[in-house]
Amino acid sequence: MWLVSPVVNALMAVLLLAGVPFLGYLVWQKWRHRRPLADIAGRAGLQGSSVHYLLISAAIALVVTCVLLLWSPPVAPFLREGSPQRVFAGLGLGVQAIVxxxxxxxxxxxxxxxxVFRGLIAGSLARRMPLAWANLxxxxxxLLPHLLILQTMPQMWILLPLVFLLALAMGWVRIKSGSILGPWLVHATLNVTMCLMVAARTAA
Structure with a gap:
């Protein structure tokens, strides 16, 4: 069934790529500082956000989505080997593609x-240095892992400045709000839009 692989991939990413770093952070905070679980979760950005910062994040997500749709980048680079969006080729805007x-x-x-990046890294940096330096x-x-774009689809290098600017915006929201909810909204909106764009523009 087509749903099995996406669900397994998502769960594995959460357990390994997010779960392992958070578990390490949890153990360190418990052992070194004797912090309660709720405090540790809050320090990692796993807490609610004010409506103010959620609205700012929603506005950023809307602007980025509009820019992406108006720009309408070429689809071919996203269909190459190694591109995660490749699996969306030919799906169209059906239930399978959306899920x-x-x-x-x-x-x-x-x-x-x-x-990982905003919750653990940005949060830890913001407690040790001024906001501007922590955010930068x-x-x-x-940006570092996103440099792989240069290997898989080098003609899309123009995405890198966008990634950096968005990281600055999302980092600022995370540090000021104390939550990853806003940045998560922006990040999810951008990635979902990219996937559906590939699915729609390669539909049979």
Missing amino acids: MALLYGVVQTGFVEEL LQALIF
């Missing part, structure tokens, strides 16, 4: 990357 896009964009990449450093760290 797969949500699993990939909201869970597998959105939640996992936001917990977390954005640079977030």
